[in-house]
Amino acid sequence: MSTHALALDVYGTLVDPLEVKHKLQGLVGEQAEELAAVWRQKQLEYSFRRGLMDLYEDFSVCTAQALDYAQDHCGVSLAAEERQQLLEQYQELAPFPDVIPALETFAAQGYKKVAFSNGHPDQVRQLLSYGGVLAHLDGVISVHEVEVFKPAPRVYQYLLDQLGTPGDRTWLVSSNPFDVIGAKAAGLRAAWVKRAPGALFDPWGIEPDLVVADLKELAQRLGT
Incomplete structure (x- = not known):
């Protein structure tokens, strides 16, 4: 892997x-x-x-x-x-239906899984606890400690520092094109979750490594 x-x-x-x-x-x-x-x-x-x-x-x-x-x-x-x-x-949003099954698959595949958010870590944990997602993650990493938001380069370096992994062994997974582009520009791998069929990716010449419709498809693609 x-x-x-x-x-x-x-x-x-x-x-x-x-x-x-x-x-x-x-x-x-x-x-x-x-x-x-x-x-x-x-x-x-x-x-x-x-x-x-x-x-x-x-x-x-x-x-x-x-x-x-x-x-x-x-x-x-x-x-x-x-x-x-x-x-x-905003603290009581349900997860998309593919999330928990995909996280279970990622765990079986041996991946370390963290939430990586602009939100305050306490609020992110509360939100993900409400939806039953937190128990399926290995942690929460927030930009709050860096005091700048995505897609600033230093937030992705902070992510790598916290994970202890190099960029080429770390996937940023996001439905937000700006987040995907920010991660790629910072040397990470990235998957764009194109949840809406009509969603457009910004034409910057910086492309995601994978484009998937949901997290279950991502788990399948990463498992092959």
Whole structure:
């Protein structure tokens, strides 16, 4: 086996952040899907901007500020209690159905498996415990200790340092193209989990080593 460490992104890869649209439907009706999408888009944008500006704040700050923007964008006003419920919903996202079976296969194949996230480590553990995923992982590695977000190069070096593995024996697994490109640029191997058939990969000339539809397919591909 040529690799032995898998670093799995959390939001969008292990759990679906757009799942909050179901909670939103009871609050904002037909605007739920748009609000959820804008919320996620701005959450990531704010992490990128904070990284460039050296104005690090916990990822939960990016999430809360992005929700406030999304409200304004969609022309809705949530009560303080409703807003807090939505933020708490981010800690209660269910894993995609392929996640736990794939993690069991990765374990049988001998891979070390960690969650690798922009989120605060305590919040990531809480989230993954809620969905029953944490017990199938060997640990959680967060950018919080580095105080900059993906795709900054030093977060991937921090990952390698924590794992104790070289880049060519470490896979970054993510549904987020920016994460895959960041990992490849830092010398890791990377698999893009193309969960949506219509998803596009950024045309930077930096390609993933593997493209898979879900984690079960990745386990099959890595096992061959």
